[in-house]
Amino acid sequence: MGSWLMHFDATATPNPPLPPVKTPEFRKDTVNITKFGAVPNGLTKSTAIQQAIDACSKAGGGVVLVPRGHWLTAGIEMRNNVNLHLAKGALVQFSDNHADYHLIKTSWEGVEAVRNQALIYGENLENIAVTGEGVFDGAGDTWRAVKKNKLTETQWKRLTASGGVVNEKKDTWYPSEQSLKGSTIPEAFYIRPGKQTPKDFEDIKDFLRPDMIVLARCKRILLEGVTFQNSPAWTIHPLMSEDITVRNVYAFNPEYGQNTDGIDLESCKNGILEGSTFDVGDDGICIKSGRDEQGRKRGMPTENFIIRNCTVYHAHGGFVIGSEMSGGARNLYVSNLTFMGTDVGLRFKAARGRGGVVENIFIDNVDMKNIVGQAIIFDLYYMAKDPVPLAGESTAPPVIKAEPLNEGTPTFRHIEIKNVTCNGAETAIMLRGLPEMPVKDISIENAVLQSTKPMLCIEAENIRLKNVTLLSKETKPVLEIQNSQNISFDNLKYTAGADLLMRITGDRTKNIKLTNTDTKAAKKDVELGDKVSKKVVLVSKN
Known part of the structure; x- marks a missing residue:
């Protein structure tokens, strides 16, 4: 184990001995989404971004430019050799109309499932990027359930007055009846006998929240500079992909947002995540x-x-x-x-x-x-x-x-x-x-x-x-050790005047070592449980 760490020093050796990460490269050709009818008023929904991505890829690739402005769109599918670039001041607002999204077979929490396709989606692609200083907003509040205990009383009243439905216990708000129905079905999104196709899940479509960005089985990915906010579920989700660079991105979701992880690197190989900020609900x-x-x-x-x-x-x-x-x-x-x-x-x-x-x-x-x-x-x-x-939940460790x-x-x-x-x-x-x-x-x-x-x-x-x-x-005790073996403490420091330094229990506990540690700084050094021999603990100066 030590030989690995010798190669790793964040200051002296910033790049540990790993395979080099292959980064994407793009033609300089730029396609502006305004050429496909995009209107920056936040009201006019269009397919301009998708049309620009398709045209750019078909022409051999390059940069799709989203200029400053407020752009309303449905879901986006990435294509090979395209860099989707958001200029500073660009806000891409994803539609809150759930009919704009469709169900697909995918993976959710590591299991084959049906979900709404991610707002930004790519599968089996190479050489792709999402870059710039703009913002993607996922309209997550139209998808997510919210627990009452996560909000203040005023926030809860405002939320329930906005529409949606509340469950029988009156402790969780759902944006629709479909969403509530899905919550009552155990593991509702998993593919299983009798529910094999996306069509089988249409009755709970609203419950099957999309991720913000999923790039599945892709190679040479770059995500840089952009802000992903208000995601319905997981925010950044590379899945079974390789050669991934994520740099200087910002993921922001409400603290109460269930399952709104910042970034999930799932079954991925070879990559760098750096300089990024996450403020999320999971x-x-x-x-x-x-x-x-x-x-x-x-x-x-x-x-x-x-x-x-x-x-x-x-x-x-x-x-x-x-x-x-x-x-x-x-x-x-x-x-x-x-x-x-x-x-x-x-x-x-x-x-x-x-x-x-x-x-x-x-x-x-x-x-x-x-x-x-x-x-x-x-x-x-x-x-x-x-x-x-949460309040009222047991904190006792399980047997x-x-x-x-x-x-x-x-x-x-x-x-x-x-x-x-x-x-x-x-x-x-x-x-x-x-x-x-x-x-x-x-x-x-x-x-x-x-x-x-x-x-x-x-x-x-x-x-x-x-x-x-x-x-x-x-400090009663500082160290609680149960049924553990070969545990060593070298130059341990702790609160002066501690009531008890160490409590050792469990008949399988053995070989506990204290080295270069002042046991006299505690009122009592060691307390042994039943069936624990004094020979279990060794105290030495070096």
């Missing part, structure tokens, strides 16, 4: 690779990516892997990220049934502020809940019983995290594996984490913390 920067059996059958990990110099504001997670990671993820180099106000900072999540291996992940230089939940979390027992419990290993057992291993700060979180570090598959080979080095609760380690193996400071308000 995960910010997310790595995925399919779900459960279908994801394992696809067998396409997300691999060979550099992710650097990005900022995430509101989001469920800042940088996230999972939970749909059944095809695996590997060789990701992540550096120079800032999270402010996210529910979780670094978030790694999976569950039984997923399978897949997440490995060789290297993270360097992450700064966080006002994290609502965990600053760093590894969780193989993710249960598809919001990371921050996890061992199950036999099988192809659905997920694995997280060989992950190194360096140079992290967090000013404010509910929990600094949480690691929770499974009895049959612990999270393993995790290194956290050079971190200063301020939080309410310090560290919880359950079902983990080969965990190393070096030069980590845990400044927590609750």
Whole structure:
């Protein structure tokens, strides 16, 4: 594991040893959408953008220019060798008429599904780009359901008065009866016996929200400079594509917007994400690779990516892997990220049934502020809940019983995290594996984490913390370790006068090491549970 990190230093070696990312190139020929009848008044809906893209591609490619102005359009399909360029001041408004969009077979949350085609869509294309300083608005508020507890009382009254329908519990607003109907059907969008074609889903069309931009099975992609806002669902979604460059983009969705991830790199290979900003209603920067059996059958990990110099504001997670990671993820180099106000900072999540291996992940230089939940979390027992419990929800950890290993057992291993700060979180570090598959080979080095609760380690193996400071308000204990093995702390610092430094429980816990750590700064150093021998803990100065 260490040999990988030797190659990665965000300052000294900005480009880790990965395959070069192939970038698109375009002819200089420019096609202006006004030549196809586009009117910049925000009222006149036209197909001018699509006509310009088609004409440009047919002529051999080039740049389609959207000049400054307010342009109303239905969905857009990309074509080979086209750079769709939004000039500064250009606002492309997608239609709020759902009849302007059609249902297609696609993938949603890693499973074969039927959804409305993405507002910007491309499949099996090469050499494509969306660039410029303009804005795409996805009219997401006409598609998304909204939970009452996500709004103020005034906002809720204004929303319900605008139209739409409310469910029987009066706790969720839906933009239409179709949308409400879809919400009552478990996994309504998945293809299954009896529902195989898009026509079979017409009765819940409004529920099947489109993503903002999907580029599926494409090669040589560039997204640069543009703003994607108000997406109905996921915002930027490269799917089973390769050679991807995403630079200086901005994704903005309301904080209450369900499933409005910033960017989802799903089963993609070779790319760079840099200089971008995400302020969304779900995960910010997310790595995925399919779900459960279908994801394992696809067998396409997300691999060979550099992710650097990005900022995430509101989001469920800042940088996230999972939970749909059944095809695996590997060789990701992540550096120079800032999270402010996210529910979780670094978030790694999976569950039984997923399978897949997440490995060789290297993270360097992450700064966080006002994290609502965990600053760093590894969780193989993710249960598809919001990371921050709502009022009245239980916060007690579940009782996890061992199950036999099988192809659905997920694995997280060989992950190194360096140079992290967090000013404010509910929990600094949480690691929770499974009895049959612990999270393993995790290194956290050079971190200063301020939080309410310090560290919880359950079902983990080969965990190393070096030069980590845990400044927590609750200190009984600082380190909670359950059924974990080969856990080492070197030069650990913690809140002075802590009630208890370490509580160790579980009959499978062994080999816990404390090195270069002042155990006397706590009122009590170690508390052992039943069936835990004193030999489990080794304290030394070096």
